[in-house]
Amino acid sequence: MMLKIDLVGGAVLQPSGLETARLSMADGVVVDAPTGRSVDLSGYRILPGIVDVHGDGFERHMAPRRGAMKQMNEGIVAAEAEIAANGITTAVMAQFISWEGGLRSLDFADQVFNAMIATRGDIVTDLRPQLRFETHMLDLYAELPQRISDWQVGYVVFNDHLPHDRLAEGRKPPRLTGQALKAGRNPDVHFQMLLDLHARGGEVPEALDALCAQLRQQGVQIGSHDDTTGGQRAEWRARGATVAEFPETAEAAEAAHTAGDLVVLGSPNVVRGGSHKGNASALDLITMGFCDAIASDYHYPSPRRAALMLAKTGLMDLAGAWALVSSGPAKVLGLTDRGTLTPGKRADMVILDKTDRVAATLSGGRVSYMSGDIAQRFVAAA
Numbered sequence: 001m002m003l004k005i006d007l008v009g010g011a012v013l014q015p016s017g018l019e020t021a022r023l024s025m026a027d028g029v030v031v032d033a034p035t036g037r038s039v040d041l042s043g044y045r046i047l048p049g050i051v052d053v054h055g056d057g058f059e060r061h062m063a064p065r066r067g068a069m070k071q072m073n074e075g076i077v078a079a080e081a082e083i084a085a086n087g088i089t090t091a092v093m094a095q096f097i098s099w100e101g102g103l104r105s106l107d108f109a110d111q112v113f114n115a116m117i118a119t120r121g122d123i124v125t126d127l128r129p130q131l132r133f134e135t136h137m138l139d140l141y142a143e144l145p146q147r148i149s150d151w152q153v154g155y156v157v158f159n160d161h162l163p164h165d166r167l168a169e170g171r172k173p174p175r176l177t178g179q180a181l182k183a184g185r186n187p188d189v190h191f192q193m194l195l196d197l198h199a200r201g202g203e204v205p206e207a208l209d210a211l212c213a214q215l216r217q218q219g220v221q222i223g224s225h226d227d228t229t230g231g232q233r234a235e236w237r238a239r240g241a242t243v244a245e246f247p248e249t250a251e252a253a254e255a256a257h258t259a260g261d262l263v264v265l266g267s268p269n270v271v272r273g274g275s276h277k278g279n280a281s282a283l284d285l286i287t288m289g290f291c292d293a294i295a296s297d298y299h300y301p302s303p304r305r306a307a308l309m310l311a312k313t314g315l316m317d318l319a320g321a322w323a324l325v326s327s328g329p330a331k332v333l334g335l336t337d338r339g340t341l342t343p344g345k346r347a348d349m350v351i352l353d354k355t356d357r358v359a360a361t362l363s364g365g366r367v368s369y370m371s372g373d374i375a376q377r378f379v380a381a382a
Contacts, residue, residue, distance in 0.1 A: 002365040010041030025347035028365035049089025049348030053329035055296035056094045072115035080123045084368035086300040087350030087358045090126040098134040101183025113151035124368035130155040136197040159225035167198040212239035230255030248279040253290040262292045267302035293329035
């Protein structure tokens with residue numbers, strides 16, 4: 001049920017900053033005029049709902065043990081519960097298709113995307129599919145555009161995680177045996193597959209050019225993942241990939257920013273104060289102005305924590321920091337109907353208590369999460 005209600009007494013985050021003001025909603029959007037039914041939110045802060053532009057933390061809900069759950073739909077519902085509990089109102093669920101197999105196999109991706117379609121009417125959060133695709137999976141290129149259409153995927157990001165240096169020397173990569181067994185493959189067969197994929201590297205650029213052109217014709221948004229050089233970013237831009245996800249170096253991030261591309265960084269990197277893989281520090285890139293959005297990556301609590309941390313350290317004011325998890329990612333996705341709590345926008349909001357915990361989340365004017373004392377206030381107003 002969409003709420004028709006006035007939230008009063010709370011501190012509302014507007015682009016200019018926090019201000020104690022009435023926030024009214026009706027028919028799923030923020031409205032100017034009061035509705036006449038009030039909820040007292042004194043002591044709470046009301047912020048725009050978090051738009052998570054890339055997250056794969058849902059995997060643990062889809063396959064808590066090796067192999068997929070029999071009821072994939074239940075996994076989507078469970079993932080949404082965690083997503084909503086962390087103040088996320090729009091979530092891009094990034095599903096891989098990779099030579100790694102297992103949870104990143106074509107078959108598993110097919111199950112996930114179909115489960116997202118099947119559960120769309122049963123959930124409150126706006127869940128959106130993203131395909132993250134390994135560039136050297138050449139044998140899938142011919143069928144990929146149709147599959148993307150069938151899966152209703154509107155956003156595709158490309159990356160290449162093959163250990164090319166070792167493969168060029170004919171050496172096995174670290175952790176190959178465990179990786180192979182997790183995918184249900186014989187380690188020798190897995191190694192040979194990697195060698196074969198590496199050997200076809202010369203075919204990839206031309207094939208990518210054609211694939212990206214076809215996806216653009218289908219209206220699919222394209223991005224690249226883990227860019228390391230300015231030249232690499234330029235190649236992706238030429239293919240129409242104007243989003244740079246998690247650039248690994250300052251050079252790549254600066255090249256993207258200078259060219260007008262949109263840069264997405266990982267919130268766990270921000271919270272940790274650096275990359276767990278030794279890549280460029282997200283804090284440094286934000287300080288240099290090379291960031292348009294912060295994503296959950298693999299940890300749904302981190303966008304909220306990262307934005308609040310940026311504000312508390314004084315690196316940015318709260319409005320600017322929160323924009324990196326709300327209006328910034330909305331811009332990346334081309335969603336002009338959300339990201340701020342201004343009249344006419346979707347009633348997407350997260351309500352924080354005095355300890356910065358999520359007390360409630362509303363997506364499109366509907367409650368997706370609510371816990372604790374705040375529930376009594378909404379019930380009293382009913």
